[in-house]
Amino acid sequence: MTMQLYCFGESGNSYKAALTMTLAGVEWEPVYVDFFKGATRSGEYRDLNVMGEAPVLVDGDFTLSQSGAIQEYIIEQTGKLGGADKREHLEVLRWMFWDNHKLSSQAGMTRFLMNFLPEDKRPQQVIEFTQARLKSAYATLDTALAGRDWLVGDAISAADTACCGYLYYPEPFGFTRKDWPNIDVWLDRIAEQPGWKHPYDMMPGSPADRA
Amino acid sequence: MTMQLYCFGESGNSYKAALTMTLAGVEWEPVYVDFFKGATRSGEYRDLNVMGEAPVLVDGDFTLSQSGAIQEYIIEQTGKLGGADKREHLEVLRWMFWDNHKLSSQAGMTRFLMNFLPEDKRPQQVIEFTQARLKSAYATLDTALAGRDWLVGDAISAADTACCGYLYYPEPFGFTRKDWPNIDVWLDRIAEQPGWKHPYDMMPGSPADRA
Numbered sequence: 279m280t281m282q283l284y285c286f287g288e289s290g291n292s293y294k295a296a297l298t299m300t301l302a303g304v305e306w307e308p309v310y311v312d313f314f315k316g317a318t319r320s321g322e323y324r325d326l327n328v329m330g331e332a333p334v335l336v337d338g339d340f341t342l343s344q345s346g347a348i349q350e351y352i353i354e355q356t357g358k359l360g361g362a363d364k365r366e367h368l369e370v371l372r373w374m375f376w377d378n379h380k381l382s383s384q385a386g387m388t389r390f391l392m393n394f395l396p397e398d399k400r401p402q403q404v405i406e407f408t409q410a411r412l413k414s415a416y417a418t419l420d421t422a423l424a425g426r427d428w429l430v431g432d433a434i435s436a437a438d439t440a441c442c443g444y445l446y447y448p449e450p451f452g453f454t455r456k457d458w459p460n461i462d463v464w465l466d467r468i469a470e471q472p473g474w475k476h477p478y479d480m481m482p483g484s485p486a487d488r489a
Numbered sequence: 490m491t492m493q494l495y496c497f498g499e500s501g502n503s504y505k506a507a508l509t510m511t512l513a514g515v516e517w518e519p520v521y522v523d524f525f526k527g528a529t530r531s532g533e534y535r536d537l538n539v540m541g542e543a544p545v546l547v548d549g550d551f552t553l554s555q556s557g558a559i560q561e562y563i564i565e566q567t568g569k570l571g572g573a574d575k576r577e578h579l580e581v582l583r584w585m586f587w588d589n590h591k592l593s594s595q596a597g598m599t600r601f602l603m604n605f606l607p608e609d610k611r612p613q614q615v616i617e618f619t620q621a622r623l624k625s626a627y628a629t630l631d632t633a634l635a636g637r638d639w640l641v642g643d644a645i646s647a648a649d650t651a652c653c654g655y656l657y658y659p660e661p662f663g664f665t666r667k668d669w670p671n672i673d674v675w676l677d678r679i680a681e682q683p684g685w686k687h688p689y690d691m692m693p694g695s696p697a698d699r700a
Contacts, residue, residue, distance in 0.1 A: 329587055340576065346586035347579050356577070364553065364565070368558050375557035376540055378589040403614035422539050457528050 280480045281439040284326070286313050286483035288394070290386050290444035292333040292479040293426040294345040294377075295352075298439045300473045302358040309336075310482040314394070315320065345443070346374045352487035356391040369430040380415045384408050385444040389451035393485070399471075409452040416458050423460035427467060434471060442468050446476055449485070490519040493536070493561075497694035501597050501655035503544040504688040505556040505582040506563075509650045511684045513569040518546075518582050519545065521693040525605070532699050538546050539569045539699070557585045560647040580641040584648035590671070591626045592662070596655040600662035604696070620663040634671035638678060645682060653679055657687055 281299065285292030285308050292311075311317050311332045319329050327334045327343040334343045335351065342348055350371070353360035361367040387410045391400055419441060422429060429437040432479045444466055445453060455462040468474065478484040492602040494508065496503030496519050503522075511515045522528050522543045529541045537553040538545045545554045546562065553559055561582070562570035599619045602611055632651060633640060640648040655665060656676055666673040679685065689695040 329591075342579055342585040343585060344583040344590075346589075349578055350582055354579075368553055368562055372553060372555040374591050375555040375586070378586050379555075379594045380540075381584055383590045383594055401614055401618055403612055404618045407615045418540055421538055430669040473584055486667035 279338055281425065282309050282336040283307070283479045284311050284336070285332050286311045287478045287481040288315065288447075288483060288485065289332050289481075290382055290389075290447065290477065291331070291345045292481055293446075294440050294443040295333045295335065295348040296384070296480050297350045297442075298352050298359060298476075300438055301434065301439065301471055301474070302352050303351060303354040303473075304356060308481050309392060312483075314488060333355065346366050346378055346440065347376060349440060353436060359434065359439065361429050361435050362433070366431045366435075370435045370437045373429050374440045376418075377437075377440040381412070381419065381441060382443045384415065385451060385453065389444060389449055392451050393449040403408070412452060416453065416461065416462075420458040420460045421462050428465075436466065438464070438468055443464045493520050493547040494518070494595075494652045494692075495520045495522050495547070496543050497522045497657075497691045498689045498694045499599075499694060500524065500543050500692070501593055501658065501688065502542070502556045505593070505651050506544045506546065506559040507510055507688075507691050508653075508685070509560045509563050509570060509647055511686070512645065512682055513563050513564060513567040514651065514684075515567060519692050523694070528563065534538055535575075545663065545689060546583065557589055557651065560585065565646060567656040568648065568673065572646050573644070577646075580647045581648045586628050586641050587629075588648075588651040588654070590641050590672045591624070592630065592652060593654045595623050595626065596664065598664060600655060600658060600660055603662050604660040623663060627664065627672065631669040633669045638675075645679065649679055650673070 281304060283292065283296055283306050285296060312331065317323055318332060323451045325328055326341065329343055331343060333345055333348060334341060335348045342351055388405060391405055428434050429441065442465060455465065492515060494503065494507055496507060509577045524543065529543060533653045535541055539550065540554055542554060544556055544559060545552060553562055599616060602616055608639055639645050640652065653676060666676065672684050
């Protein structure tokens with residue numbers, strides 16, 4: 279049965295789930311969440327996900343939210359992208375948690391504030407503060423990737439598909455690929471995987487639709 | 490063999506790992522990380538953990554960081570706190586990721602800015618902005634706990650020991666237990682578990698030591 283992913287193109291968290299499913303060879307179809315028209319704040323959506331967020335995975339009678347949990351479900355269902363053994367799997371989870379804690383959560387918010395809020399509503403101190411924190415996160419990621427093809431072991435894993443979640447978007451949020459050479463080539467390496475697509479091509483919805 | 494946890498009392502992320510190990514009945518001992526004297530920024534510490542953070546677990550020849558990954562390791566090692574079956578386990582992970590993304594990451598930072606930075610260095614707009622975001626997170630948690638004893642299934646799990654990570658601390662950061670009645674009784678419920686201790690009693694280091 280085809281899995282459904284409630285998602286939208288601007289959501290890097292949705293992209294983490296969508297990319298993981300795609301690279302693991304899972305059949306899935308997107309269900310568009312009209313975030314910018316308030317869809318995730320509706321009562322109906324809260325019934326689907328009390329957290330009021332995208333993505334949400336529906337697989338038959340099973341519903342799951344949080345990109346990290348969805349990634350883990352895909353690993354369990356397919357045996358793919360979870361590392362070569364139990365220790366590597368814990369390393370994969372380690373990077374997924376780090377991404378949620380330090381990278382995607384901050385990058386997603388900063389990109390939202392800088393691009394999707396009206397100019398006169400953008401909190402400048404918050405943006406500068408978060409950009410400085412993100413710089414530390416990029417440095418950690420760049421250091422971890424030095425001399426390596428992938429974050430964990432010798433193969434692409436959900437660690438990679440988590441940490442890259444917001445890093446392909448064109449909207450400015452303080453991330454410049456050329457500043458981080460190891461991240462730069464790693465993003466190209468991920469993009470060379472069969473089936474890879476840019477978030478705006480993999481999921482419905484993009485700023486172009488709202489222009 | 491006794492596991493070692495690199496940690497310090499002020500770190501709610503360390504507390505999540507320490508509390509999970511304690512409630513799962515694991516033998517462990519703390520290794521004090523002198524965060525406020527810059528210990529996590531040293532080259533030696535970066536060799537232990539490229540992310541430069543606490544906690545870090547050392548179990549014989551195995552080293553692991555990120556509280557969420559450590560919690561998962563403890564679940565695997567003990568069979569405890571991971572939910573009653575595979576679906577509950579994914580629900581546990583779901584709340585752990587949500588906590589890392591929306592709750593602890595923001596609560597820990599806000600508490601740091603409001604209490605551990607010199608008064609003239611506290612970024613007021615950042616504090617107010619993050620407090621507003623945290624209010625949404627408390628509301629989500631309080632709603633999810635309505636009519637339930639625990640976040641997932643019928644027993645305490647790592648979902649609970651993750652989400653409570655910063656909520657016992659006395660330093661003000663905008664969280665008032667009485668405002669969130671379901672969270673309030675749930676925190677009491679966790680504190681009634683055999684072996685439970687307050688973070689400042691479970692791990693070395695507290696603001697009192699630096700006064």
